[in-house]
Amino acid sequence: MDLMETEIRAQLARLVLPDGGDLISRDMIRALNVDQGRVRFVIEAPSPEIARQMEPLRVAAEKIVAEIAGVESVSAALTAHGPAQKAPSLKIGGHPKPQAGPTKPAGVDRILAIGSGKGGVGKSTVSSNLAVALARQGRRVGLLDADIYGPSQPRMMGVSKRPESPDGKTIIPLQAHGVTIMSIGLMLPEDKAVVWRGPMLMGALQQMLGQVAWGELDVLIVDLPPGTGDVAMTLCQKSDLTGAIVVSTPQDVALLDARKALDMFATLKTPVLGLIENMSVFHCPHCGGESHIFGSGGVQREAERLGVPMLASLPIDLETRLAGDGGTPVAAGEGVMAEAYARLAEGLIKGGMA
Numbered sequence: 001m002d003l004m005e006t007e008i009r010a011q012l013a014r015l016v017l018p019d020g021g022d023l024i025s026r027d028m029i030r031a032l033n034v035d036q037g038r039v040r041f042v043i044e045a046p047s048p049e050i051a052r053q054m055e056p057l058r059v060a061a062e063k064i065v066a067e068i069a070g071v072e073s074v075s076a077a078l079t080a081h082g083p084a085q086k087a088p089s090l091k092i093g094g095h096p097k098p099q100a101g102p103t104k105p106a107g108v109d110r111i112l113a114i115g116s117g118k119g120g121v122g123k124s125t126v127s128s129n130l131a132v133a134l135a136r137q138g139r140r141v142g143l144l145d146a147d148i149y150g151p152s153q154p155r156m157m158g159v160s161k162r163p164e165s166p167d168g169k170t171i172i173p174l175q176a177h178g179v180t181i182m183s184i185g186l187m188l189p190e191d192k193a194v195v196w197r198g199p200m201l202m203g204a205l206q207q208m209l210g211q212v213a214w215g216e217l218d219v220l221i222v223d224l225p226p227g228t229g230d231v232a233m234t235l236c237q238k239s240d241l242t243g244a245i246v247v248s249t250p251q252d253v254a255l256l257d258a259r260k261a262l263d264m265f266a267t268l269k270t271p272v273l274g275l276i277e278n279m280s281v282f283h284c285p286h287c288g289g290e291s292h293i294f295g296s297g298g299v300q301r302e303a304e305r306l307g308v309p310m311l312a313s314l315p316i317d318l319e320t321r322l323a324g325d326g327g328t329p330v331a332a333g334e335g336v337m338a339e340a341y342a343r344l345a346e347g348l349i350k351g352g353m354a
Contacts, residue, residue, distance in 0.1 A: 037072035051080040117257025127223035129331035133345035135178035151185030158327025236268035243271035250298035274309035
């Protein structure tokens with residue numbers, strides 16, 4: 001909140017309501033906008049009847065704000081809300097519905113699955129930052145957090161509002177950093193465990209693909225759970241996937257599991273578009289030295305063995321972790337890591353993959 005807005009709210013708080021409180025403490029100010037000295041806001045009354053009695057207060061609000069230094073014009077409007085309507089109930093999960101063959105949401109051009117053989121390799125971090133990087137290059141991007149048991153995209157993308165459903169069937173996704181996002185984590189409290197068996201997982205994935213109003217997208221990135229279980233299998237078999245990208249660290253243990261993910265995609269006839277080596281090297285900010293904490297070159301050698309592209313080699317980086325925990329992916333800003341994700345996004349666009 002800037003200084004001008006702070007001063008406006010302080011002045012509006014001086015206007016005492018007949019039944020007690022003020023415009024600020026009663027949370028009646030909406031859509032406050034300050035643009036080069038022009039101030040606009042809405043006073044929302046509890047009911048139309050009360051709103052009709054508040055015209056003198058609206059005039060007083062305009063007058064008191066106009067006296068603030070730097071304010072050139074003020075426009076205040078009166079509105080009122082009625083009793084809140086109960087939203088239709090929306091249940092996520094349950095057995096999947098039969099479908100004739102692989103499908104993809106209407107309006108979505110490409111679907112990219114981001115997978116890994118094991119957890120902890122930074123797959124979700126790569127997914128969120130790649131989505132933002134693609135959006136910054138003008139692509140229309142969606143991000144589906146399909147990690148049902150451990151959804152992390154709401155935290156990484158800085159969203160927490162529950163998606164709305166106007167009819168109890170269609171799900172309206174959220175927007176963040178230029179990306180359209182949906183996650184099971186938005187439907188449940190952050191610390192609530194998802195205790196579901198396979199059929200409910202598959203049903204939830206089917207809903208988040210088919211019932212979400214994704215709109216027109218150039219690419220939908222699906223952040224898969226680690227491993228080769230129900231969700232990954234369902235996506236590959238029931239969705240018209242453009243292809244998959246596998247994320248791994250150079251560590252031998254991570255590569256062992258990454259090979260299993262690669263074998264799963266091959267078994268399910270899903271094209272592997274390339275590999276991403278994450279946490280490839282640590283650049284010490286104090287001495288400038290490099291440390292290959294998880295080994296070196298393992299993912300590159302695996303890409304050469306399989307004959308698939310090595311899409312990126314991303315260092316382990318404190319800024320990336322802090323940005324993800326803070327809800328603004330590092331790719332949304334400037335710096336070395338933002339440039340690395342920008343190059344990754346540019347390569348996928350030029351290759352026709354995104």
